[in-house]
Structures are given as C-alpha cells and as structure tokens.
Amino acid sequence: MKAITLDDTSSSKLNVREVPERPLKEGEVRVAIKAAALNHRDEWCRQGLYPNIQNGIILGSDGSGVVEEVSIGTEESWLGKEVIINPAINWGENQKAQNKDFEILGMPRNGTLAEKVIVPVDRLHLKPAHLTFEEAAGLPLAGLTAFRALFYQGEVKPGDAVLITGFGGGVAQLAFQYAVQANALVYATSSKKEKLDKASELGAKGVFNYTDPDWTSEALEQTGGFDIIIDSAAGDAINNLINVVKPGGRIVFYGATLGNPSEIIARKIFWNQIKLMGTTMGSDQDFQNMIQFVSENKVTPLIDEVFPFDKASDAFDKMKEGKQLGKIVLVP
Known part of the structure; x- marks a missing residue:
C-alpha cells in the first residue's frame, strides 16, 4: 500500500x-x-x-x-x-x-x-x-482537543463571552464553531484579515487583530472582559490574555507555539481569581460527546x-x- x-x-x-x-x-x-x-x-x-x-x-x-x-x-x-x-x-x-x-x-x-x-x-x-x-x-484530533478545552475545562455556558485566539487553525476554528452552537458570545483574534472576516461570517460578535498594540483596550471596551479564553500560543502574549479575562475567568491553553513566557503577571492572576488551565486531546468520553455534539449541531x-x-x-x-x-x- x-x-x-x-x-x-x-x-x-x-x-x-x-x-x-x-x-x-x-x-x-x-x-x-x-x-x-x-x-x-x-x-x-x-x-x-x-x-x-x-x-x-x-x-x-x-x-x-x-x-x-x-x-x-x-x-x-x-x-x-x-x-x-x-x-x-x-x-x-x-x-x-x-x-x-x-x-x-x-x-x-x-x-x-x-x-x-x-x-x-x-x-x-x-x-x-x-x-x-x-x-x-x-x-478527530482538533475536534477532540477543542471540545475538551471548551466544555470540560472551560465549562462554557450560554451567554458566556468567549475569545478564541489564532482563529483559522484546526482546533481554533472548531472551538469557535462549538462555542457559537453553545450559544456563547464568541470573539476571535488573528493577524490575517481574511481569517477575521471568516470568523465574522461564522458568527463572531467581534474580531481583533492581535498585531495591533491596542487590541486589548478595544476588546475590553467592547466586552468588559471574557469569561473564557481558548489559546494555543502562550509565550509572553499570555499576559495580554490575563489583562482581558474577567475576574474569576478561565484561560485554557492547548499549546505553546510562542514558547514559555519570559514573565507572567502573577499578582493579577491571584487577585482576580483567574484560572489558568492546560489541556490536550481528550478522553474516550470526550470523543463520544464530541461526535454527538457535532452530529446534532451539524458542525462542519x-x-x-x-x-x-x-x-x-x-x-x-x-x-x-x-x-x-x-x-x-x-x-x-
């Protein structure tokens, strides 16, 4: 073969x-x-x-x-x-x-x-x-990773403000679609206009170009902060996410394409009761639940x-x- x-x-x-x-x-x-x-x-x-x-x-x-x-x-x-x-x-x-x-x-x-x-x-x-x-x-892999990040770790519920970073990748675009179907208020970041346009077409309430140094201020002005952030980059950019997540919010990351952060705003994490969680792939139960969700909601x-x-x-x-x-x- x-x-x-x-x-x-x-x-x-x-x-x-x-x-x-x-x-x-x-x-x-x-x-x-x-x-x-x-x-x-x-x-x-x-x-x-x-x-x-x-x-x-x-x-x-x-x-x-x-x-x-x-x-x-x-x-x-x-x-x-x-x-x-x-x-x-x-x-x-x-x-x-x-x-x-x-x-x-x-x-x-x-x-x-x-x-x-x-x-x-x-x-x-x-x-x-x-x-x-x-x-x-x-x-399979992207869908499972996205499902566990959003539902098991992120515990998304209707009306949550959810930010999906790096929209366009396999996990990010599925996490985005899942969040829309879960009746969350979904936002996205990317450095590419065509990817932000696609996110808007798929139901984003707002999109942000993360190369814009003012994107965090714009995001806070629009949303007041996010309940859940799903991220794959980590690196020093994670401090931007700490700045735009709500007190008591959850940052779930499934990758570290930017590597480890050189520093992290630890005081803001504990003072604002922020939950920073790692996730990868998922259990057999997660996969079964993902297939059911995709089938029922016709996620493509x-x-x-x-x-x-x-x-x-x-x-x-x-x-x-x-x-x-x-x-x-x-x-x-």
Whole structure:
C-alpha cells in the first residue's frame, strides 16, 4: 500500500512509498482510508521536535474511511461502515488527565497517511452523516482537543463571552464553531484579515487583530472582559490574555507555539481569581460527546485545501507556513 513515512535521509524528511501490510491482531480492524488530515504534530515530527521519533513511521493522526477487515472474534457488523478514528489511545479511566501509557496515532505507531491503517476496534466511530470523508478527516484530533478545552475545562455556558485566539487553525476554528452552537458570545483574534472576516461570517460578535498594540483596550471596551479564553500560543502574549479575562475567568491553553513566557503577571492572576488551565486531546468520553455534539449541531470542519498523497511535501510546507484557514487534507 502507498503511505507517507518519516524519512530523515530525504530533503523533505518525507517519503511517499509502498509499505507492506501486516496481518491483523486480536481486537484490530483495517480501515481503507478515504481522507486524512494534517495536524501541527505531523510537521513537528517531520522537524524532529516530537518525543519518541522513529524513522520510517507512517505519519498522520486524523483519518476517515471504510472498514475493510476485522480480526477474528471482532464484531463483523463494522465491515463496510463509514468511520472516523479516535487517535487518542490508552487515555485511561481518569477523566481529569491521561495516564502514562497514553499515545497518539501517527507516532510512535503507524498512522493514517496511508491507503490503509490498522487500529484497535474501540477507536472506531461512525462518520457523522452530514460530513464528507474530507470534512470528517479534519475532525478527530482538533475536534477532540477543542471540545475538551471548551466544555470540560472551560465549562462554557450560554451567554458566556468567549475569545478564541489564532482563529483559522484546526482546533481554533472548531472551538469557535462549538462555542457559537453553545450559544456563547464568541470573539476571535488573528493577524490575517481574511481569517477575521471568516470568523465574522461564522458568527463572531467581534474580531481583533492581535498585531495591533491596542487590541486589548478595544476588546475590553467592547466586552468588559471574557469569561473564557481558548489559546494555543502562550509565550509572553499570555499576559495580554490575563489583562482581558474577567475576574474569576478561565484561560485554557492547548499549546505553546510562542514558547514559555519570559514573565507572567502573577499578582493579577491571584487577585482576580483567574484560572489558568492546560489541556490536550481528550478522553474516550470526550470523543463520544464530541461526535454527538457535532452530529446534532451539524458542525462542519473548515477545509483549507485537499492534496493528493504525491503532493505531501507541499501539504506539509503549507502547514509549516501557517497560512491555512481550516484543515489541510490529503487523499490517497
């Protein structure tokens, strides 16, 4: 089968090549991939910046397709079903945090950027009927991360003022759509006008260009502060968020693309009773709740561009540049 593997001998660090298939083990299924989506972790793996890097591994955490084969003793009713795959493996029983054996599909085990992928049967979920395979492929990792950040950690409720930073990325655009469907008052930041325009089109009550040094003053003037902020950047910019969250508000961050802050306004955090929370991926229950929410509210991931496998380097380069509005998808 054709697959996109990590290859540290290649200039692109990628190799689109034929990979042998292996027999199924107990409890496994084989899914014929119809579409797979990129996440930043795929690019970080390409750059060697992710833990437990293994050369030759098939990359990719997000995928949708059709169940082609099930192992002996596995429920045969899955055969022929259109599915999406939960890439969070071995979360454990604790809803509060993943256990030490937790891993994400696509590194260190083979992932979805292949014509076929083998996964445990308990990672399968029926594809929401309103989504195409390409749209469904953009949902699992980003959708799960966004859902846990907003609902479990952020505890969003109708009427909350919610700020989604960095609108346009996979997690941010889904967190934004979830918040709108949850009847929150949703705002967004970005450095790109076209992304802010899209947020407005999707229901933003206000948008802010975070390169504008006065954006925090403008945000406070418009809103009086935010109840919840969902962020992926951290860095020194987190102090801007501390300045615009309401007393008693919650800042939930799922990444640190700007690195660690050189300093943080600690006094304002404790004086204003601000909750600063980290989050990543989500439990099996979070995934089930996310699928139900997406299906009931007809949430559709934004798709930036679809590439064939043979253009994998172009797709990864676009991810690296950060110019996408929505998910980048690859098809076999």
